[in-house]
Amino acid sequence: MPFDRINGIVIHHQVEGPESGAPTIVLVNSLGTDFRIWNDVAAAFSGRYRIIRYDKRGHGLSEVPPPPYRMEDHAADLLALLDHHLVPSCLVVGLSIGGEIALGLAALDETRLAGLVLMDTAHKIGDAESWDARIAAIEKDGIGAIAPQILSRWFTPGFRTPDNPAFTGYSNMLLNSPLPGYLGSCAAxxxxxxxxTARKLAIPTLLMVGDQDGSTPPDLVKSCADLVAGSRFEVVAGAGHLPPIEQPEATVRLVGGFADAVFGAKAAA
Structure with a gap:
């Protein structure tokens, strides 16, 4: 069933791939998107991995509790989702806020993580002043008022063209985001x-970022990588903030190679 009450709220989620015997990868999406941003990645991995995708609270088709949210709320939702599907350990791939949710899970119980992919994210994103300004602008005029600025950070100029149907579709995804859910996650x-938490991580960790990311630029993601002992850092050419959309093949190659190393040759066969 794609809908279950998890951690007290209804979570929309999807499970793909082998039902038993395969390692699990959990894909956690960014602010203002839903789990469809992972379509190409999930399709590439579902033959050999069990893939779990979900709409975090306040996003997509999941329930929208009143804001504000805490990152601890998001992390607790993810932990409850793992419990719901009887997942003792997994690789979590978190994009933007999804990466911070993954770090929140590590803070709660690092033993549930076989590894981490922190994608276009960091240990801390922005400051109180910038987030309060975004919240105030959206409360006054809606997400549409700042959508052009957000989209310019999400996507490269070549992708942001009127004749690109994908750009129109993902713009609509942002514009149709539940307002309370978006605001709640901004507060988180x-x-x-x-x-x-990043300094104390003791699990395999890959950090990756689009070379033209305007939301979490490469230098910021690299600063997070520098905190994580033994981590690997990769830059994805030709991508903004959402490499799974603009560069799905490169994303699959990097995440897939890392997952195979984390889980071993058996999963890669």
Missing amino acids: LRDADYTE
């Missing part, structure tokens, strides 16, 4: 700081 991002 404003208040979250996982610097110490």
Whole structure:
């Protein structure tokens, strides 16, 4: 069933791939999107991995609790989702706020993580002033008022063209985001700081970022990689903030190679 009450709220989620015997990869999407941004990645991996995707609280078709949210709420939802599907350990791939949710899970119970892919994210994103300004602008005039600025950070100029149907579709995804859910997660991002969690990570970790990411630029993601002992850092050419959309093949190659190394040759066969 794609809908279940998990951690007290209804979560929309999808499970693909082998029902038993395969390692699990969980894909956690970014602010203002739903789990469809992972379509190409999930399709590439579902033959050999069990793939779990979900709409985080306040996004997509999941329930929209009143804002504000805490990152700890998102992390608790993810932990409850793993419990719901009887997943003892997994690789979590978190994009943007999804990466901070993954770090939140590490802070709650790192033993549930076989590894982490922190994609276009960091231990801390932005500051209170910038997030409060975004919240105020959206409360006054809606997401549409700042959508052009957000989309310019999400996508490269070559992708942001009127004749690109995908750009129109993903623009609509942002514009149709539930307003309370978006605002709630902005508050969670404003208040979250996982610097110490990143410093203490003791699991395999890959950090990757689009070379033209305007939301979490390469230098910011590299600063997070520098905190994580033994981590690997990769830059995806020709991508903004959402490499699974603009560069799905490169995303699959990097995440797939890392997953195969984390889970071993058996999963790669």
